Amino acid sequence: MAAISLLNPKAEFARAAQALAVNITAAKGIQDVMKTNLGPKGTMKMLVSGAGDIKITKDGNVLLHEMQIQHPTASLIARASTAQDDATGDGTTSTVLLIGELLKQADIYISEGLHPRIITEGFDVARNKALEVLESMKIPIEIKRENLIDITRTALKTKVHPSLAEVLTDACVDSVLAIRVEGKPVDLHMVELMEMQHKTATETTLIKGLVLDHGARHPDMPKRVENAYILTCNVSLEYEKTEVNSGFFYKSAEDREKLIAAEREFIDQRVKKIVALKKKLCDGTDKSFVVINQKGIDPLSLDVLAKEGIIALRRAKRRNMERLALACGGIAMNSVDDLTEECLGYAGLVYEHILGEEKYTFVEDCKNPQSVTILIKGPNKHTLTQIKDAVRDGLRAINNAIEDKCLVPGAAAFEVKANNELLKFKDTVKGKLRLGIQAYAEALLVIPKTLAVNSGYDAQDTIVKLQEESRLNPDPIGLDLSTGEAIKPIDLGIYDNYIVKKQILNSCSVIASNLLLVDEIMRAGMSSLKG
Amino acid sequence: MCTREILTLQFGHYTNYVGSHFWNIQELSFDYTGTVKTECNHDILYREGQSSSGEVTYTPRLLLADLKGSLKTLPATGGLEETNLEGDFSWEEVETIKEPEPDKNEFIKDINAGTSNLQDKEYKLEQDINTWTDYLYPRFHSRTVNIIKEYQHSSENESFDIFTSGSTLWKSDIGETFADNIRKYVEECDSLQGFQVNFDCTDGFSGLALGCIEHIGDEYSKTILSYPIIASHFSDNSPSTEEEREKSTLKDSFRLVNIALSIEALSQHVKLFVPLCTGEKGWRKPGNPRLFDYIDYKPECYYHSSALLASAMDSLGQKYRHKSNVYTMSDVCADMTGYGRKMAAASLGIPFTFSESQYLIEYLNSTTKLIYQSITPSCKIATDKLFQLITVRGIPETYLKAPMKEAKEQLNIPAYRCNSVKEMFELYFQANNFLSATNVTVCEKPLELKTPYPRFFSDRLNKYGFINSGPESEKVESCPVIAGLHNGNFMADMIEKLHRDVSRIKFSKLHKFGNEGLEYGDYKECLDRIAEFKDNYEDNFEL
Ligand SMILES: Nc1ncnc2c1ncn2[C@@H]1O[C@H](COP(=O)(O)OP(=O)(O)O)[C@@H](O)[C@H]1O
């Protein structure tokens, strides 16, 4: 994708002082590319490759990875953003902006002769203070729908259009609440995201059950059944022709036939056992029978099952075995010996949906599903990916809130407050260390400034307003992007995740300090900076 | 007729060069008139499907991987589906960042325009090809192409050059998507015979491929046949400064370690594997090009050397892709791998040719040279104690021997009693390979050399790839080919050489591997297992 050719990548030739300048320029470079992304009014980027592949995103981390980053400094920052994404799923643009700004602020003092070491020491002290401020702003929550809706909406509105964000918010929150078991960590894998490319529809729905991306492979199997027993299994119902023909050793046709027949018999026995259970449980009732197998089912076996009116799916995803058991009940079976009713799950409705060459099977109306599916429909691959990325972010935000058991006010309330507290704190610190603290406090303001600029307001005016209001008012004060005025974010339901902010503070200080102490880094070798 | 499907997987840039030729050969041999009698069941490698606009598609049952920036003009969606641009983003500000469109060469322009006379036109493909999509004729299913965004193609900065990086990558999202795409293909198959996995074994793709191989081994109880491939040339092969020399030495070491790690892992996880390289040695440098009479190819030109490997693969595969459905990949693998000898060598004779005024019997009777050339690196194929599967294609039965009344001296040759090309080759191998078992498959059809197959043939060949007796020069349109898989004690030499060469590298030089998580103990064990693997080839055996 678009190359940001920042500077000569050969870091080893840049001498320490120059290297620092190089780092600062590089960090500013990416900051410039990324800053228009921040917040719900940031710019969406549509990346079009030479061959016409499209990627639409507003996510800092995705963008960084779509671009060709040749510069080692830039790739170090990109790694910080990836680490941020891996750990929390959010805050990547903020990370890049804050690293850039910390370097910019430091540069001012360094060019006046201050040693980078003193700045980084100041950063350390300031970071600890900022973490204290963050701690003091935590808003404890109970894990309830209404407490999760706001944080999810805030996150999603930074990724997709508000009307879509509303729909996704409900789907995300309801899915997590459905699969959550009190007292246990949430396994987000139990929310399956299923994409469906559909010419005209763009919609996202929560299915209380599973959607599989394949269907029955026999024309005579029913397309829709109700009241269904679900057998999930990992048993081969496919005759594996082993080596029956050798180029070197002669086997008579008769021998070959025998070999084949013996093995066929083995598979047929398995199919018969399934059929027997079906007959016992369903014949003469209104119940039906569905087999979902992780292994293969060959045409002959399909034939036998179809004759019994059984729907059979082969080669189900490994993870769906677990999901099926959680959605429908029952146990994933590794053998069909000793099959009983207790091994089976239940679904009120199972039906097939065909779209072009793709088949889908819906397993719905499950009694108490602990695994659910978010079904995403969109007109093309890139729209689907964009929505899917957003849903992932939404789910991560909910999970963070559940783990943190708290939220923090958004709309830059934290950054404004921390700036305020740090400036006060600075006056209690002696010596040059305070310069580092000052720089850190200043750098935090990049968040409100950028949010303001992206909404068309003047950065300086905004900061002055926010700082004044924050000094007067004990409550957290943030920026209303629709008016440019100071507001209480809590009133508007704008929240951020605590863990996201915490991770940003930690990683940014470390990376910025590394980049400042560049001569020491050079000695250690770039490779030791991995991760 | 029941089709026994094969899923093909390609990992890495050079492998994709080979792949482009391979799929070109398939698709350019399709007969849409219904008049040609074909021996090959295309449904084994291809699948029928439907595009989103409802048209019927017929695409390779294929997944491939390459790095960001390697595709040039081919969209990652495979090029069959038109990208529908409209989206539902009523976002206020959208900034479009568009990469410049890459230049299309003459050939690609013609394909895109649907030009029908590709075969009559002269293209300068040697100069116009920078990547494997530059001469790719088919279009792919949307799940076929998998691009690795973590690494940039031909980037010095963040190169994807070690096995361990590939293993790590397999465990990330890419591996998961890839595995899911495999599952989707397999789900469609009624009777999959197995997987064919071709990969670059000298860079990070080796680790990625082996991660994948291990996965399919666990997940599907199907035959895996693998071709680990070494490119014919690397750009750092002729260093001119001291600095370049050092770099090149280190890179050679990395490549060698990747090869060793690959071979060891393959010996654990696949049924049969056959290392391929058009260079004699393979490591530490590919070495001198293997020579083929009547072909003049440049090892620096991937487009050339990869065509040779693709021709070999296509020929070798005829045995289990035949319409008669007699042999499967699993039969072939079982035949080749007694005594735990999972690694075999491959050979190629292209063109397999003799004078147009000669008969096969005369040629086989008089030739003193080997009729094929090894295409397995650092491997000299022995002439006795062999198990071998040979495929011969494109020799008309009329070229077998002279009719009785004109036969003259031919009558004195014992082979005159042979009544088919197959019988005659069987006799030839019986006579030339002591204590060996040979199975010969004969295909009527020659290898078709349609554009964009390289035009690297001598002008002494006639239209059908036989040697011209007259002065007239013709454009070669097809040629006979012989290709073989060979196994026997002789393979021990190659394994021993590999073990010796790789053991010379100090582990301390390999800190990049260490950084990515390769432990010394594990590495050492892996080398030991290579030595043990060699033992499988050393026991004396009798037929
Ligand atoms: N409705 C809103 N009004 C004001 N600020 C908001 C609003 N929604 C989100 N923000 C702020 O936007 C920032 C997050 O923007 P985002 O584009 O998601 O970037 P990041 O990648 O850093 O998460 C946070 O500082 C958050 O508080």
Ligand SMILES: [Mg+2]
């Ligand atoms: Mg965000």
